[in-house]
Amino acid sequence: MKERMQSHSARLGLTTTGEDFEIPASSGFSRIGSYEVERMLSCHGQGIVFLARDPMMKRKVILKVYRGNDTVRPNRRLVNEARALARLGGRSSPLGFAVEHFRKSEFLVMEYLEGRTLRELLRSSVAPVRIAMQVVLQAAQALAFVHQAELVHLDIKPSNIIVTHKGVVKIIDFGLVQAIGKVQTAFSGTPAYMAPERLVAGSGPVDQRADIFSLGAVLYEMLTGNAPFSTVINRRSRELGWDSINVAPNDIEKLGSYCSEICSRCLSKDLSRRYQSTAELERALKRMIAKYDVEHRRKSMIAPSRSIADMLLSALT
Numbered sequence: 001m002k003e004r005m006q007s008h009s010a011r012l013g014l015t016t017t018g019e020d021f022e023i024p025a026s027s028g029f030s031r032i033g034s035y036e037v038e039r040m041l042s043c044h045g046q047g048i049v050f051l052a053r054d055p056m057m058k059r060k061v062i063l064k065v066y067r068g069n070d071t072v073r074p075n076r077r078l079v080n081e082a083r084a085l086a087r088l089g090g091r092s093s094p095l096g097f098a099v100e101h102f103r104k105s106e107f108l109v110m111e112y113l114e115g116r117t118l119r120e121l122l123r124s125s126v127a128p129v130r131i132a133m134q135v136v137l138q139a140a141q142a143l144a145f146v147h148q149a150e151l152v153h154l155d156i157k158p159s160n161i162i163v164t165h166k167g168v169v170k171i172i173d174f175g176l177v178q179a180i181g182k183v184q185t186a187f188s189g190t191p192a193y194m195a196p197e198r199l200v201a202g203s204g205p206v207d208q209r210a211d212i213f214s215l216g217a218v219l220y221e222m223l224t225g226n227a228p229f230s231t232v233i234n235r236r237s238r239e240l241g242w243d244s245i246n247v248a249p250n251d252i253e254k255l256g257s258y259c260s261e262i263c264s265r266c267l268s269k270d271l272s273r274r275y276q277s278t279a280e281l282e283r284a285l286k287r288m289i290a291k292y293d294v295e296h297r298r299k300s301m302i303a304p305s306r307s308i309a310d311m312l313l314s315a316l317t
């Protein structure tokens with residue numbers, strides 16, 4: 001039995017301790033439940049993410065296996081993510097298909113969004129200002145659906161934003177999502193993008209403005225190549241957090257006339273100065289896009305007539 005388990009794990013490219021998932025050894029082709037694993041996309045934090053094929057439905061899917069969970073007490077992040085996807089119904093995020101069991105673990109099956117994350121798109125270059133504003137506008141519109149569902153994402157960053165091949169911007173990775181207005185239940189997230197109010201121990205309820213801060217950090221990074229407080233390479237999380245609470249973002253005035261005000265308001269430590277909603281941020285971005293287009297004598301591109309994925313790709317490669 002043990003041997004069978006081990007050989008299965010080896011085929012799967014996973015090593016196991018007991019019956020839990022552990023560190024992936026390779027991304028060899030195999031199965032998880034009825035799904036044929038094509039490759040591993042990521043393995044860190046609490047989850048291992050695979051691109052797989054569903055032979056019954058004849059479609060590609062994403063499998064997200066959460067480590068350290070068991071069927072008696074399912075992993076909280078898995079439950080969070082599955083329920084958020086169900087609530088959002090695919091409008092601004094992947095469709096959630098199912099939660100299934102594999103050995104003693106549970107995994108989430110969701111829609112595969114064909115495209116690239118902002119992290120991948122930004123790997124080789126910064127984005128031109130017009131494209132950065134367009135992408136962040138669409139990300140704000142996607143985030144609006146999350147906030148309308150009374151949820152706050154709490155982990156907005158470039159690797160959790162996908163630009164699909166059809167030019168639609170969607171948000172993924174809802175493991176930290178929680179109800180708007182609740183005191184945060186876990187002190188986790190990505191320090192470089194985390195709103196200062198989330199880093200102060202014993203601070204009050206967290207709302208949509210925490211996501212607006214993170215989206216401002218994404219805009220800042222698209223324009224400069226660095227998150228607002230990470231110009232020093234290999235900064236430790238604790239230092240990043242300290243800066244997020246205490247220090248103004250670097251060189252905000254150098255972001256140029258279109259984006260410096262927008263970034264400065266998104267990244268404001270004073271919650272009352274920050275945009276209060278995605279709608280407010282959207283209005284500011286649309287104003288700046290219109291201004292840009294007039295100044296550059298270009299027709300408005302707010303209607304996504306041309307795929308922003310194409311625009312980004314041609315601009316960044």
Ligand SMILES: Nc1ncnc2c1ncn2[C@@H]1O[C@H](COP(=O)(O)OP(=O)(O)O)[C@@H](O)[C@H]1O
Pocket residue numbers: 041042043044045046047049062064094110111112113114117159160162172173174
């Ligand atoms: N629905 C999806 N469609 C396409 N790619 C996805 C999808 N979900 C996740 N990915 C890819 O897998 C990576 C990791 O997934 P994510 O949900 O962000 O988990 P984690 O950050 O915890 O590893 C993403 O950055 C993205 O490249």
Ligand SMILES: [Mg+2]
Pocket residue numbers: 159160173
């Ligand atoms: Mg992620």
